[in-house]
Structures are given as structure tokens and as C-alpha cells.
Amino acid sequence: MSGTENQMTGAEIVLQALKDNGVEHIFGYPGGAVLPIYDEIFQQEDIQHILVRHEQGAGHMAEGYARSTGKVGVMLVTSGPGATNAVTPLQDALMDSIPLVCISGQVPTSLIGSDAFQECDTVGITRPCTKHNWLVRDVNELARVIHEAFRVAQSGRPGPVVVDIPKDIQFATGAYTPPSAVPTQKSYQPKTQGDLKKIEEAVALMKSARQPVIYSGGGVINSGPQAAHFLRELVELTDFPITSTLMGLGAYPASGKNWLGMLGMHGTYEANLAMHDCDVMICIGARFDDRITGRLNAFSPNSKKIHIDIDPSSINKNVRVDVPIIGDVAAVLEDMVRLWRAAAKTVDRTRLEDWWKSITKWRARNSLAYTPSADVIMPQYAIQRLYELTKDRDTYITTEVGQHQMWAAQFFGFEEPNRWMTSGGLGTMGYGFPAAVGVQVAHPDSLVIDIAGDASIQMCIQEMSCAVQYGLPVKIFILNNQYMGMVRQWQQLLHGNRLSHSYTEAMPDFVKLAEAYGGVGIRCEKPGELDEAIKQMIDTPAPVIFDCRVANLANCFPMIPSGKAHNEMLLPDEATDEAVANAIDAKGRQLV
Amino acid sequence: MNAHLQPTGSAYFIAKETELAETHTLSVLVDNEPGVLARVIGLFSGRGYNIESLTVSETEHEAHLSRITIVTRGTPHVLEQIKNQLERLVPVHRVVDLTVRAAGLGHERPIERELALVKVHGSGEHRVEALRLADAFRASVIDANIDHFVFEITGKPSKIEQFIAIMKPLGLIEVCRTGIAAMNRGPQGM
Ligand SMILES: Cc1ncc(C[n+]2csc(CCOP(=O)(O)OP(=O)(O)O)c2C)c(N)n1
Numbered sequence: 001m002s003g004t005e006n007q008m009t010g011a012e013i014v015l016q017a018l019k020d021n022g023v024e025h026i027f028g029y030p031g032g033a034v035l036p037i038y039d040e041i042f043q044q045e046d047i048q049h050i051l052v053r054h055e056q057g058a059g060h061m062a063e064g065y066a067r068s069t070g071k072v073g074v075m076l077v078t079s080g081p082g083a084t085n086a087v088t089p090l091q092d093a094l095m096d097s098i099p100l101v102c103i104s105g106q107v108p109t110s111l112i113g114s115d116a117f118q119e120c121d122t123v124g125i126t127r128p129c130t131k132h133n134w135l136v137r138d139v140n141e142l143a144r145v146i147h148e149a150f151r152v153a154q155s156g157r158p159g160p161v162v163v164d165i166p167k168d169i170q171f172a173t174g175a176y177t178p179p180s181a182v183p184t185q186k187s188y189q190p191k192t193q194g195d196l197k198k199i200e201e202a203v204a205l206m207k208s209a210r211q212p213v214i215y216s217g218g219g220v221i222n223s224g225p226q227a228a229h230f231l232r233e234l235v236e237l238t239d240f241p242i243t244s245t246l247m248g249l250g251a252y253p254a255s256g257k258n259w260l261g262m263l264g265m266h267g268t269y270e271a272n273l274a275m276h277d278c279d280v281m282i283c284i285g286a287r288f289d290d291r292i293t294g295r296l297n298a299f300s301p302n303s304k305k306i307h308i309d310i311d312p313s314s315i316n317k318n319v320r321v322d323v324p325i326i327g328d329v330a331a332v333l334e335d336m337v338r339l340w341r342a343a344a345k346t347v348d349r350t351r352l353e354d355w356w357k358s359i360t361k362w363r364a365r366n367s368l369a370y371t372p373s374a375d376v377i378m379p380q381y382a383i384q385r386l387y388e389l390t391k392d393r394d395t396y397i398t399t400e401v402g403q404h405q406m407w408a409a410q411f412f413g414f415e416e417p418n419r420w421m422t423s424g425g426l427g428t429m430g431y432g433f434p435a436a437v438g439v440q441v442a443h444p445d446s447l448v449i450d451i452a453g454d455a456s457i458q459m460c461i462q463e464m465s466c467a468v469q470y471g472l473p474v475k476i477f478i479l480n481n482q483y484m485g486m487v488r489q490w491q492q493l494l495h496g497n498r499l500s501h502s503y504t505e506a507m508p509d510f511v512k513l514a515e516a517y518g519g520v521g522i523r524c525e526k527p528g529e530l531d532e533a534i535k536q537m538i539d540t541p542a543p544v545i546f547d548c549r550v551a552n553l554a555n556c557f558p559m560i561p562s563g564k565a566h567n568e569m570l571l572p573d574e575a576t577d578e579a580v581a582n583a584i585d586a587k588g589r590q591l592v
Numbered sequence: 593m594n595a596h597l598q599p600t601g602s603a604y605f606i607a608k609e610t611e612l613a614e615t616h617t618l619s620v621l622v623d624n625e626p627g628v629l630a631r632v633i634g635l636f637s638g639r640g641y642n643i644e645s646l647t648v649s650e651t652e653h654e655a656h657l658s659r660i661t662i663v664t665r666g667t668p669h670v671l672e673q674i675k676n677q678l679e680r681l682v683p684v685h686r687v688v689d690l691t692v693r694a695a696g697l698g699h700e701r702p703i704e705r706e707l708a709l710v711k712v713h714g715s716g717e718h719r720v721e722a723l724r725l726a727d728a729f730r731a732s733v734i735d736a737n738i739d740h741f742v743f744e745i746t747g748k749p750s751k752i753e754q755f756i757a758i759m760k761p762l763g764l765i766e767v768c769r770t771g772i773a774a775m776n777r778g779p780q781g782m
């Protein structure tokens with residue numbers, strides 16, 4: 001670019017670059033250091049800005065938006081406290097590999113380092129919680145940096161990035177470079193195509209497997225609809241059983257005949273035993289996280305492991321694998337399906353009969369069973385009813401963090417990818433509601449429900465005001481057990497049932513709270529009235545807080561206590577008070 | 593974060609867990625941009641890896657490239673992780689484990705050199721002794737008056753350590769070392 005063509009102010013460049021990267025919505029909150037950008041937002045109509053009530057809310061909204069659409073989520077915050085409030089969702093997005101671009105204002109370059117009003121070292125603070133970040137000191141670099149930010153956020157293993165823009169750069173005039181004119185960066189070029197030799201090796205292993213299991217994860221969702229398509233095809237062709245992590249739910253349909261349910265700490269008996277006893281494990285877009293593996297030296301001791309991941313640093317990090325395949329899940333699975341088809345004639349399907357017999361036996365154990373009640377609403381029952389009454393609709397589910405999250409994962413059946421948004425890696429209470437607002441922005445006509453806990457919902461409840469402002473009819477379905485249930489459960493299991501600060505003494509009246517914000521409140525206390533109340537919630541064309549009063553002391557089972565192996569899980573019918581009290585030894589108590 | 597300290601998951605490889613820690617020298621080619629060193633160091637401290645020595649300087653001015661040389665210590669498993677984690681950083685172009693490369697070329701180790709400035713009291717009979725030893729180590733005198741010397745010495749780290757140890761009883765005042773610069777023998781670049 002030369003001369004005066006394409007000359008713009010920094011703030012104009014920001015808006016132009018966002019448009020050129022396909023952005024339609026941004027979630028943000030104004031402040032002194034971003035006023036020039038807000039002035040530009042005011043003067044255009046292509047991009048809709050959603051005004052949040054707390055920057056953390058903006059970040060989780062952008063995450064929900066991204067996860068439900070496959071697009072990059074964008075947030076905009078001011079310097080200092082605006083940026084520090086963004087840290088939690090940035091780390092959340094880093095751990096769950098969600099593509100996010102955060103634009104932050106910074107004090108003018110001449111004031112950087114002077115402890116100016118609302119100054120903080122944003123790139124320093126966000127360095128470890130982003131894939132990459134930039135402080136832009138030259139307006140002529142601004143467009144290139146923003147384009148590069150979008151590239152980095154969505155290529156390879158997706159993640160959050162920050163572009164920190166000092167206020168004088170927003171005012172300064174410089175050249176705008178469109179994305180097509182930006183020279184491609186030489187470093188950071190992740191590989192997407194898998195090594196064919198390795199894929200052949202994997203197929204050979206799979207052909208000879210007698211007790212195989214597919215363990216899929218959030219990477220399948222990130223890779224896009226094609227990945228879920230090929231995953232389903234692979235399961236169909238091989239007839240292998242499949243389980244998934246919390247983050248991967250929906251990639252394979254819960255109604256599919258090879259589905260074992262979720263695995264891990266609160267996974268099903270059949271999923272965890274299949275993982276423990278398998279002879280070949282095919283890990284697809286998952287990362288052998290500690291919630292999945294349990295005690296590492298007892299994890300699936302007799303299996304050969306195949307690991308497909310786009311991030312080489314995930315390979316051999318926690319668990320050694322035999323056949324690593326580095327590449328994008330969709331690309332690798334496409335090759336794998338093709339190779340399997342070519343070899344199909346030589347595969348003996350009957351070899352899996354005994355394995356399926358074992359699985360049938362494990363399934364019969366019915367590890368998600370709970371004791372129903374006619375007097376109080378059991379939390380599991382509430383999720384089951386919510387599922388039954390919404391499954392034929394166009395529904396998206398988000399969650400907060402705690403028991404309700406695990407019950408949602410266990411009892412809500414996901415048939416499609418991108419329908420399930422939850423904070424898996426960081427476990428952020430306060431994620432679910434803003435995430436649901438973000439999902440609703442992207443899918444205005446869909447039914448979006450945040451399955452919440454009474455404690456978690458209070459962490460970002462202020463976004464009710466945002467939902468009401470934009471007419472976003474998000475539903476908050478609170479499993480209100482009056483406790484931080486998951487904390488209480490751990491205290492019962494690990495700390496002699498001393499319930500230190502896990503009971504909420506002064507719970508707000510959620511119905512009045514909804515009304516105070518201009519939404520609708522619904523309360524339900526009786527199992528017999530639940531269906532009607534849920535229907536009423538679904539039919540309300542406004543934000544709803546549903547206060548579902550559930551049994552206070554229910555525990556979430558099955559559970560593999562920390563430090564235990566997959567075949568040492570606590571099952572609901574065996575979890576007597578004594579078994580629960582002795583389940584975890586002193587060593588396990590030190591783990592998280 | 594210390595998963596590498598725990599037993600591995602797969603029973604096949606449990607034997608490997610007896611792997612001993614090794615010292616390796618890594619060469620990392622990075623964009624010379626603000627904060628790149630902080631990213632590298634933050635990665636090491638955040639994930640609990642060791643840094644025994646670290647040097648950095650721009651090596652290709654036009655291309656804005658710097659070369660970081662890191663001496664680190666860990667089991668082969670951890671060393672592999674370090675390399676993978678470094679390669680994940682956006683401004684990192686290449687990571688080469690020079691120690692592994694040297695072994696592949698049939699050498700015991702890569703060429704590793706360091707420079708040190710060593711200030712010593714030098715009066716009386718110690719003065720002559722210090723000068724004599726410096727000569728033997730091919731250290732040169734770059735500053736001196738009647739009661740001190742500043743020596744400049746380059747060489748392998750072991751040679752520098754030896755020189756410093758010898759200077760101690762002669763009245764060592766202070767030492768400044770550059771950290772290690774390293775590359776492999778032979779015609780190929782990194
Ligand atoms: C921001 C944050 N702080 C603390 C925790 C620790 N924590 C995990 S679950 C939980 C309790 C959640 O209670 P509630 O939302 O009522 O859900 P329940 O377990 O009762 O379903 C807490 C405090 C967390 N995950 N996130």
C-alpha cells in the first residue's frame with residue numbers, strides 16, 4: 001500500500017478488519033481506552049455489538065457463540081480492569097481449544113509503563129492464557145496483526161488470542177491491508193494431513209483388534225462437521241464401541257447403537273471398563289486428561305494406543321501411545337475410513353462378538369441408576385424430563401460447573417455436534433449462562449438452555465440484564481439443591497462430611513430475581529408438576545429463570561475417586577455411607 | 593502440570609520410566625519480536641522445566657530472526673515435551689535438539705562455547721601465579737592495575753568452570769558468563 005489509498009484511522013481499521021474476517025457479532029464493554037473503537041461501532045451497521053454487563057460475560061458469550069457455530073468468537077474490552085476481567089474466559093478458551101479474538105484497549109503508547117490510569121500489562125498478564133498475543137505499536141501494522149490473530153485463533157488447535165491496541169494507535173491514521181494482501185507468516189503452520197504410513201499402521205492394528213474402543217474428544221467437534229461425519233462412518237464400518245469425553249459429546253449420537261456413554265471420573269461403567277480392558281484404543285481429538293485416565297499407571301494397561309491429534313504436544317504427554325497420528329481429525333479420519341473400506345473384505349467381524357458380550361453385561365449393570373422419588377424431584381429425573389420435552393426441538397444446552405453439569409452430561413442425549421457447551425478444562429462456574437446468551441445470539445430461533453447450579457448461576461447472573469436488553473429468550477434451568485453440591489459431595493467423601501462453607505445460607509428468590517431483571521421466573525418443587533412447568537418455560541418467549549428445587553443431598557455417581565483406576569469405580573447401588581467414607585485413601589485426598 | 597513425574601499410563605512402557613535425566617542443548621529459531629523471550633521463559637517456568645543456561649541474540653537481521661540456545665535437563669520424555677511445546681509458540685520457526693543431532697552425526701556432543709569475564713585480586717605472589725595460569729588457559733588480560741586483573745576466557749563450560757575454581761584461592765572478585773552458544777559440527781545448518 002502506498003500514498004493515501006486505504007488510509008484509515010486505527011479504529012476504522014479495527015472495524016474493517018473484523019468485517020473482512022467475517023465477523024457479524026462482537027461482545028463487549030466500553031471504557032476510556034476503547035472509545036475511538038466504540039465511536040466507529042456507532043457509525044456502522046454491519047457488525048452488531050452486544051453490550052454485556054461484565055467482561056467475563058463477554059468472553060463466555062464469545063465462547064458459546066464460537067462453539068455453537070464453528071466460527072471465531074470476538075470480544076472487546078477496555079484497558080486495565082476490562083482486560084483483567086477477560087482473563088478467566090481466555091484461560092477457559094485456551095483449555096477447551098475455543099477460537100477467540102479479544103481486542104483490548106491500552107493506554108496511549110507514550111504512557112505505557114508509567115502506571116497510568118487503568119494501565120495494566122495486558123500482554124504480560126494474558127501471555128500464558130492465550131495462544132498468542134500482540135501489543136500493536138504502529139498503526140500500519142494493525143490490520144496485519146488482526147488478520148494474523150484470526151488465523152492463529154482458528155488454525156491448528158484453536159484457541160484464544162489478544163490484540164492490545166493503545167488509544168493513540170486507534171486515533172492515528174495508517175494504511176489498511178486487506179487479508180488477501182497480508183504475506184503469510186512463516187512460523188506456526190500446523191500440519192493438517194496425517195502421515196499415511198501411520199494411518200495404515202493404525203488400520204492394521206484395528207483390523208486385528210479383538211477388544212477395541214474408540215475414545216473421542218472435543219477435537220472432533222473443533223475439527224468441524226466433516227469430522228463427526230467420518231467418525232460416525234468409521235464406527236458404522238468397524239462396529240467398534242465408542243465413548244467420548246465431556247467435551248466430545250454429540251460427535252457420535254447418544255442414540256447410536258455403539259455408544260457407551262461418557263467416560264472418565266463420572267462416566268459410565270461400560271465406558272470405563274471398556275477403556276480399562278481394551279486391546280486397541282483409538283483416541284481421536286482427546287488428550288488423556290486426568291479426569292479421563294484416573295490413576296495413570298493403571299490406565300488401560302493392556303492396550304495398544306492410537307492417538308489422532310492436531311497438536312504434537314498432546315502426543316505422549318500424559319500417556320505413551322504406540323501409533324501417533326498428527327493431523328486434523330477430519331482429514332485423518334477421511335483417510336482412515338478409505339483405508340478401512342479397502343481392507344473391509346479381510347476383516348473378520350465375528351472376532352468382536354465376545355467383546356460385545358462383555359459390554360452387554362457391563363451395560364446391564366445400569367451404572368446411572370438412581371432411586372426415584374414421588375415427593376422430591378431427583379436431579380437426574382429433572383434432566384431426563386428436560387431432555388424428553390426438548391429433544392424434538394432445535395435445542396442447544398450449556399452448563400455451569402458442578403453436579404448438575406455431570407448429570408446433564410449423563411442424562412441429556414446429544415445427537416449432533418456443536419449442541420453442547422460446557423467448561424471442561426478449566427471448570428469455570430459462571431460459564432454456562434453467558435455462553436447460552438452467545439449461543440442464542442448466533443441462533444436466535446433455537447431453544448437455548450443453561451443447565452445451572454444454584455451457586456454457579458450467581459457468578460454471572462448479571463447477564464440477565466443483557467439477555468433482556470437484546471430480547472434473547474435464554475432459559476436458565478437451575479437444579480437448586482441449596483448446596484455447592486459437588487463441593488459437598490467431595491466433603492462427604494473426603495473430609496468426614498464436614499460441610500465447610502458449601503451451603504448457601506441466603507439464597508436469592510430466583511423467581512423474583514428473574515422478574516427484577518425483566519425476565520420470567522418459574523418455580524417447581526413437585527415431580528408431578530415438573531412436565532407442565534418445563535413446557536411453560538419452553539413456551540415463554542423471554543429469558544426465564546427456572547428454579548427447580550431438587551433433592552438436596554443427592555450424589556453424582558458413578559465416580560472414579562481421584563487416584564483410583566477405571567475398574568475401581570464407585571457405583572450408585574454400592575455407594576453406602578460406609579463405602580463412600582472409605583472410598584478414598586489419604587493419598588487420593590491430596591489429589592484434585 | 594507435573595504429569596511427567598508420574599508413572600506412565602501404558603504398562604508397556606513402565607520400564608522406560610526409569611529413564612535418567614539428561615542434559616541437552618536446544619537451538620530455537622524465533623522471530624525477533626518483543627516478548628518472545630518472555631514466552632520461552634514463561635513456558636519453562638509455567639510447566640516446571642529446567643533452564644541451566646540461556647542465551648539469545650539476533651542472528652539474521654534482515655529476516656528479524658533470533659537464535660536462542662537453551663541448556664535444559666530432563667528425561668527423554670520431558671525433553672520431547674519441551675521441544676513440542678516450544679514448537680507450538682507462534683513466533684518459533686524451528687527447534688533443534690543439538691545433543692540428539694550430534695549423536696546422530698556420530699559426535700559426543702555439539703560444539704558448545706562460552707565467554708566469561710573473571711576479575712581477580714592480583715598482588716604479591718598471587719599476581720604472578722594468576723598470570724601464569726591465565727596464560728595456560730589462554731585467557732587474555734583486558735583490564736589490570738597493580739592489584740587486579742580482568743581476564744577474558746572462552747571455551748567449553750567445563751574449562752571455564754575449572755579456570756574459575758583455580759582463581760578462587762588467588763582472590764576471585766567476580767565472574768560474568770555469557771551462557772552457551774552452540775551448533776553442530778559438519779556442513780549442515782540447523
Ligand atoms: C469459579 C469457580 N470457583 C470455584 C469452583 C469450585 N467448584 C466446583 S463445583 C462447585 C459448586 C457448584 O455448585 P452449584 O453451582 O450449586 O452446582 P451443584 O454442584 O450443586 O450442582 C464449586 C464451588 C469452580 N469450579 N469455579
Ligand SMILES: [Mg+2]
Pocket residue numbers: 402453454455479480481482483484485
Ligand atoms: Mg447447587
